[in-house]
Amino acid sequence: MVNVEDNFKAIQHKIQEACQRVNRIQDEVTIIAVTKYVSIERAQQAIAAGVHNLGENRLEGFLTKFESIANQANWHFIGTLQSRKVKDLIDNVSYIHSLDRKSLAKEINKRANRKVPCFVQVNVSGEDSKHGLPPEEVVSFVENLSSYANIEVVGLMTMAPHSEDQSYVRAIFSELRNVKEEIEAKKWGHAPCHYLSMGMSNDFEIAIEEGATHIRIGSKLVGHEYD
Ligand SMILES: *Cc1c(COP(=O)(O)O)cnc(C)c1O
Numbered sequence: 001m002v003n004v005e006d007n008f009k010a011i012q013h014k015i016q017e018a019c020q021r022v023n024r025i026q027d028e029v030t031i032i033a034v035t036k037y038v039s040i041e042r043a044q045q046a047i048a049a050g051v052h053n054l055g056e057n058r059l060e061g062f063l064t065k066f067e068s069i070a071n072q073a074n075w076h077f078i079g080t081l082q083s084r085k086v087k088d089l090i091d092n093v094s095y096i097h098s099l100d101r102k103s104l105a106k107e108i109n110k111r112a113n114r115k116v117p118c119f120v121q122v123n124v125s126g127e128d129s130k131h132g133l134p135p136e137e138v139v140s141f142v143e144n145l146s147s148y149a150n151i152e153v154v155g156l157m158t159m160a161p162h163s164e165d166q167s168y169v170r171a172i173f174s175e176l177r178n179v180k181e182e183i184e185a186k187k188w189g190h191a192p193c194h195y196l197s198m199g200m201s202n203d204f205e206i207a208i209e210e211g212a213t214h215i216r217i218g219s220k221l222v223g224h225e226y227d
Pocket residue numbers: 034036057078079159200201202216217218219220
């Protein structure tokens with residue numbers, strides 16, 4: 001039986017230790033509970049345990065959970081987003097983590113009636129299976145978003161490859177941080193870019209050591225359904 005509260009405490013403890021190792025403040029790290037594998041009930045257990053942020057990677061799961069949990073959480077969309085689906089979630093989403101192309105930015109800008117905080121997704125590892133912009137295209141992509149009044153680039157997001165090689169995973173996160181710092185230094189009004197959305201169940205401690213501000217945890221927090 002999965003005990004979400006125990007899992008949450010264990011993760012908080014690991015976050016604390018990772019922060020101490022690199023002299024960071026624990027409050028800088030936001031835990032997003034990724035509920036894509038689990039039921040509404042399990043997501044509600046996360047809320048009851050003290051989680052304030054939920055993440056879904058598909059529209060259907062997002063809307064189902066939102067219907068019953070709504071304003072008890074901030075809502076993060078972390079999956080590939082088709083432009084035609086933007087209108088269905090835009091009013092309810094707090095952060096979009098998967099901005100990776102101009103056509104999507106254009107659609108978000110058109111459908112939103114407020115500034116939407118977005119992370120630009122970067123494919124640091126270059127794996128074909130991963131979405132996101134190649135690192136060398138990110139700065140000019142972000143610069144060109146300045147004409148979209150309803151988009152605020154709050155940070156960058158990446159997924160590291162599944163790898164036993166911790167130094168390789170670390171290098172991926174570190175590269176994302178370098179690009180983030182480059183954009184942050186420009187002080188563009190539309191792109192404060194203070195945040196790094198990186199780190200999942202298997203690599204969040206490394207991500208925190210490399211500067212993650214938003215970690216996205218599914219399996220190790222809410223488990224998979226029916227286990
Ligand atoms: C599923 C998913 C996660 C969480 O994965 P776990 O390994 O179960 O923690 C994080 N980020 C994204 C984009 C995901 O799709």
